[in-house]
Amino acid sequence: MKNTLKANLIGKLSDELIELVPSSFDILGSKGDAVAIIEIPEELESYETIIAEALMHVHKNVKSVLAKSSERYGELRLRDYRLINGDPNTEIIHKESGCRFKLDPRVTYFSARESSERERICEQITDPEDVLVMFSGIGPFPICIAKHNPGTTCTAIELNEDAHRYCLENIKLNKLQDRVTALQGDVREVCPTLGKQFDRVLTPLPKGAHLFLDITVPMVKSGGVLHFYHWAPDDDPYSDAVKLVEEAASEYDRTCEFLGGVRVAKYSPGVSKIRVDLRID
Ligand SMILES: C[S@@+](CC[C@H](N)C(=O)[O-])C[C@H]1O[C@@H](n2cnc3c(N)ncnc32)[C@H](O)[C@@H]1O
Numbered sequence: 001m002k003n004t005l006k007a008n009l010i011g012k013l014s015d016e017l018i019e020l021v022p023s024s025f026d027i028l029g030s031k032g033d034a035v036a037i038i039e040i041p042e043e044l045e046s047y048e049t050i051i052a053e054a055l056m057h058v059h060k061n062v063k064s065v066l067a068k069s070s071e072r073y074g075e076l077r078l079r080d081y082r083l084i085n086g087d088p089n090t091e092i093i094h095k096e097s098g099c100r101f102k103l104d105p106r107v108t109y110f111s112a113r114e115s116s117e118r119e120r121i122c123e124q125i126t127d128p129e130d131v132l133v134m135f136s137g138i139g140p141f142p143i144c145i146a147k148h149n150p151g152t153t154c155t156a157i158e159l160n161e162d163a164h165r166y167c168l169e170n171i172k173l174n175k176l177q178d179r180v181t182a183l184q185g186d187v188r189e190v191c192p193t194l195g196k197q198f199d200r201v202l203t204p205l206p207k208g209a210h211l212f213l214d215i216t217v218p219m220v221k222s223g224g225v226l227h228f229y230h231w232a233p234d235d236d237p238y239s240d241a242v243k244l245v246e247e248a249a250s251e252y253d254r255t256c257e258f259l260g261g262v263r264v265a266k267y268s269p270g271v272s273k274i275r276v277d278l279r280i281d
Pocket residue numbers: 075076077109110111134135136137138139140141157158159160163185186187188204205206
């Protein structure tokens with residue numbers, strides 16, 4: 001988000017230090033209660049309270065400022081933050097595309113930057129469908145899909161107990177109890193208990209979704225669509241992902257048709273989070 005944070009720091013920090021202040025940061029939440037998440041370079045750590053105060057001055061709705069203090073790690077894809085100013089309660093309600101998502105970024109994965117990806121998926125649904133969202137977090141995909149496709153039902157599976165608890169709350173907040181079902185557990189254990197296949201399956205876990213393709217492929221109906229997420233080099237973003245899905249499908253004597261791919265977000269220099277869409281027959 002572009003901001004006037006730097007302008008607000010004039011007179012409080014030297015010009016050289018202001019140059020180092022990030023020109024973008026994330027704001028989760030809405031009018032009254034928002035949390036800002038910022039990356040503070042090492043050289044600015046001793047000035048972080050001044051930066052956080054300026055940020056809260058510019059964005060009056062921000063009640064807490066968190067600094068990223070690690071990369072995402074582990075199977076729950078969390079990261080560490082330090083509270084650098086404001087309310088230690090960092091639970092917020094984030095509004096997006098007519099949906100409301102309650103969450104605490106300190107205990108769950110959530111990326112507001114991926115709202116356009118959720119919109120792109122919603123646009124692909126040919127309502128009514130039966131959709132499975134594996135690795136569903138606090139529920140942004142299933143909720144967005146069900147909210148914008150009134151005949152569609154979604155099943156969501158998430159390992160992180162906190163994220164699952166928020167997903168259950170979010171289903172209620174968005175009045176989708178009759179069409180979204182959230183299950184807590186490891187997809188490897190939960191999927192085989194569902195006893196059915198789906199028109200569309202999403203695997204939004206770019207770090208490692210390929211390790212679950214042996215249980216993912218059988219969840220897709222014949223003629224259904226798999227949205228498979230992966231990290232890939234920018235110079236050849238889709239080949240590896242398509243090959244991985246084709247190989248997994250061939251284990252079940254099933255064939256795939258590559259429908260297209262999307263670069264979802266930049267991950268690191270030369271590497272992006274991508275999605276490939278395949279029809280599996
Ligand atoms: C990158 S996050 C995406 C969350 C959500 N889909 C979103 O877009 O906000 C991946 C999620 O997969 C969950 N996860 C990781 N391994 C899992 C497993 N074996 N079974 C179920 N969920 C898992 C993590 O806890 C995390 O919430």
